[in-house]
Amino acid sequence: MGKQNKTAITPTRAEDYPEWYQQVVKASQMADQSPVRGCMVIKPWGYAIWENIMRVLNDMFKETGVKNAYFPLFIPLSFLEKEAEHVEGFAKECAVVTHHRLEKGVNGGLEPAGMLNEPLVVRPTSETIIGDSFSKWVSSYRDLPLLINQWANVVRWEMRTRVFLRTSEFLWQEGHTVHATAQEAIERTQMMLDVYARFAQEYLAMPVIKGRKTASERFPGAVDTLCIEAMMQDRKGLQAGTSHFLGQNFARASEIRFQSSIEKEEYAWTTSWGASTRLIGGLIMTHGDDDGIILPPRIASAHVVLMPIIRKPEDRTTVMAYVESLAKELRDKFYHYRRLEVEIDDREIGGARGWEWIKKGIPLRVEIGPRDIADNSVYVGRRDKGHRERTSIKRDRFVGKITHILDEIQQTLFERALLFRKTHSITLDDKQEFYEFFTPENHEQPEIHGGFALSHWCGEDRCESKIKEDLRVTIRCIPLSVPSEKGKCIYCGGPSSGRVVFAKAY
């Protein structure tokens, strides 16, 4: 590869997308594989993004009246079994605690001892254990609605894992609410979907389609699952958040009953909704380029790095004083309800330093040397532009404009991702064209696919599963915003009342 085309990440996205993803995660210092099967280590640069996600979502949840609480990590097996579909859905991927002690075994090594009477499952999700508390907290319609959220780790023993996207342990929030009427619970389900969509678009700069899952993709035990779906740069779909209307299923399983205003005892109506560290994977695959990740400023681990250029030792004092004073000035400014996060990197000059920050995706890189200081200006690189494009700008003007520049970057990232999705979404009514769209041989590499196909579907499981079998393509969602339109099922030609989104998915 010629110097002209040098990029920081090998391979490029076009060369090998899945491997590009692994290399970007590594190069950005966001996360490591861990020695524990399928678990990840989230490094400070990645965890800072999660902290920002928590901060913003917490505020959004709180605005709707939700309060945080914390429930046990372990679920007694008998609890999980209370809802038949639910346990069926999670039984194949449960970490099970069976002992509460270690003891020297016959060969001298430590072995599990102190067997439990009842095995405990490490929570894969908490409907049943939280339901037990709710059954005690709710007795009258006056106790409703009950609006609770929990930030927690959960475990689903995945066989094929990929950092951030699918890991045996991940971090998430799970909201759980209880209502007196079906209508109110349905409205809450939609309200939280809207929160996720707004968060994804306004903070992650990730365009999403709001939709409804088909029966086969529903949360185990739910009556209805709503979701937001995003398109990654390999044109696959990523489910980025889900909100479930649980009907009275879990209220019956956990005996969540209340005395209504007319003194009738009724089962309550519940919802649950969650978003996880998977969002960080989505962020990388939405905005990354061949030089690494690009962090949307509103959620970035840090906003700007200042890199002093010190070629002669005698310049150090002056340059560092200038850099420190600029850092202080910037840190006093606010951007989206938090102070600007400023990094100072005074390691020795060289390509490595600048490249590291490009790979980490920091929105703004600022170089400052004696000549810049003499001119009272700074030399700025924007991560959303190519790595060669840098501009000298007067210090005062830079400080004055910085939040505006960050918003410009945020906007650019969103528009770029939206354009990408539009470019790779297509309306298809012909079965052969549909099959060609999703056949890998018709695309530049085996792991890059057609994109989103909006096609008609008759509503039958059979057609859905045939397409899945043939193409590994699934219905990502039945979009909420697409108007009903009569048509013919793309698979069987049977009558359909609207288009759905087909895609390969993470």
Added chain:
Amino acid sequence: MGKQNKTAITPTRAEDYPEWYQQVVKASQMADQSPVRGCMVIKPWGYAIWENIMRVLNDMFKETGVKNAYFPLFIPLSFLEKEAEHVEGFAKECAVVTHHRLEKGVNGGLEPAGMLNEPLVVRPTSETIIGDSFSKWVSSYRDLPLLINQWANVVRWEMRTRVFLRTSEFLWQEGHTVHATAQEAIERTQMMLDVYARFAQEYLAMPVIKGRKTASERFPGAVDTLCIEAMMQDRKGLQAGTSHFLGQNFARASEIRFQSSIEKEEYAWTTSWGASTRLIGGLIMTHGDDDGIILPPRIASAHVVLMPIIRKPEDRTTVMAYVESLAKELRDKFYHYRRLEVEIDDREIGGARGWEWIKKGIPLRVEIGPRDIADNSVYVGRRDKGHRERTSIKRDRFVGKITHILDEIQQTLFERALLFRKTHSITLDDKQEFYEFFTPENHEQPEIHGGFALSHWCGEDRCESKIKEDLRVTIRCIPLSVPSEKGKCIYCGGPSSGRVVFAKAY
């Protein structure tokens, strides 16, 4: 009990302190027992305190250069075994995952299936799993110091549990740092102890003694364990935070090595330090009274509750408008880097409403009715004063003074607790007096004990363990601030170079 002496909590502290504690936790709606052995449910009013603890400690850690990260929940058994004393210390209380699936068994019920090749221990603490990452992250002295913190849940299978104080699962932060020299690691150990002491005193209003643990009370695998110790109202000691100098023990166990500046390969020096949801238990037992808990304003779940007094329906609009406008005015004010948290409780008037907020320990209760509004004043109760004492105060004056009042409450709580500790701390040089001080029969109830005895100790394990055997009294710490003083061991009469703190402990 006459009306005169009515208190909200039965029994009172003097009647039965342990039962008072359970009842206060329940009445304050801070936490519930859970159906999972030894695990707790932290309810919103309790979790909000934990969120404040996290927020403040995060800022304090960050000021010292620490960054947050996240490591796996599970530790392979072989990792735990790498440090002999460490595994020995935790083997008796480990939750062990042995299977990764559930399957229908012969009797039709679900049973653990898919046995793991190597059992996984649910982390009781993370030195060994974090050490594995550190061994990869550290290669040169340029990578040091490495300063990492994790907020996480941990599990220690306790046989006798008490909510917040000793639970099988609890929430905590664990800091882990790596240094090039012993000196630097020792300084970090002390620095973090100072952070904990400052946090306990300035935010929790909990006076603490900084000290060093004796060998028998040290963290398993540590070279030195520093701690902060507080006195509860039953005069027992509570360890409220620990900071460990780990020497090179864990660096050797996990192979954390670095190339020094003179290109020599060396084992690094590590520290770890932690504080947990136990602090909430300490808060309750330091400040609670016979009416419930009293929350120090700087860490309180909320600062003030506004209770409209609406006796006639036609007053509702006026009163609520006034209350809402006051809430808005208060919420615009800042107190210790966060906005004032204001609750509005418009449930019907009655003793129950006011008592609920007293039991929950909110610093300020404000009643507002038509007469108060006509006078442009509010009727204020301070939680640190008796529940009968309430004062009318002009609205403007209240708004202007509120942060000052909150600081007064904070100060009062600290001084009250400090006075209590002084009153129940004693310097003892006579063995018989020492034994009498700690004999339950000499005190008003079996669960209330003497307090802190500052006595000489020769440094021998034997004397320490004899006293423990006889009295269930342990050395809480060797205080860092007490000057060395020659004396005779309270047990054996052997030579001693300083006094230590003896007490019964949680």
